[in-house]
Amino acid sequence: MRHIRRGHPVTAPVIRIVAALIRDEAGRVLLVRKRGTVAFMQPGGKYEPGESAPVALARELHEELGLEVDPAAFRYIGYFEADAANEAGHTVEAEVFEVVIDGPVAPLAEIEELLWIDPAATGDTLVAPLTVDHIFPALA
Secondary structure, three states: OOOEOOOOOOOOEEEEEEEEEEEOOOOOEEEEEEOOOOOOOOOEOOOOOOOHHHHHHHHHHHHHHOOOOHHHHEEEEEEEEEEEOOOOOOEEEEEEOOOOOOOOOOOOOOOOEEEEEOOOOOOOOOOHHHHHHHHHHOOO
């Protein structure tokens, strides 16, 4: 896939992911930071062979946060592309779904930290380009 960056065509390796938009009653968004990284991003991850986006996301949410969520309940938000936050020179292609949860979340597997953040006031928090450039604006 070719992308135009700063006026020059570049072929960047693509990482295909599925991601969750999870909000609380106050409108804050749940972000996660994976072990060994610095940027916060939506929970989710890469597909396993043969998985649909909702099935992959349900599996990732279970592995990363201990959530049991019915893939049929997800609401499709959209498809977005952005520079990868933690893999220099890579692009992420993400299918994003809104997910309603009714229980607590806990950092599991590779998740080091959880953060509920106001999309309009991220402060000094380093947030992934996919989130800042595409997902937060989609909330408006």
